[in-house]
């Protein structure tokens with residue numbers, strides 16, 4: 840029981856950056872990340888695990904694109920830097936996935952990587968666009 844709890848990525852209210860649409864997407868990415876971690880933890884067939892990983896990657900790519908469109912529309916001053924950060928994060932993710940496919944890791948290791956990967960970008964980069972996006976009519980999350 841304790842192991843299962845430790846391996847679950849819990850979405851916490853203080854992970855919200857205060858912009859409703861993207862807080863919802865971030866929470867959804869946690870859900871897809873948990874599907875990857877669970878598939879590994881349950882020793883599902885490699886093809887199923889890889890399917891969950893590709894699903895997560897696709898949702899991360901779609902989320903990054905949504906943010907980039909919204910930042911561009913809002914005239915966000917750090918758009919170029921943020922887009923470069925997305926590209927670097929995706930490169931890092933693709934490398935991690937390729938390494939995982941050639942040499943699978945334990946669920947706890949993948950949990951640690953995905954937690955740092957998702958939260959790191961949310962707290963370091965995404966939190967900075969909130970004031971610009973909300974000033975242009977975005978919805979604030981009540982936190």
Ligand SMILES: [Fe+2]
Pocket residue numbers: 861865902906961965
């Ligand atoms: Fe984000």
Ligand SMILES: [Fe+2]
Pocket residue numbers: 903906921925960964965
């Ligand atoms: Fe972002």
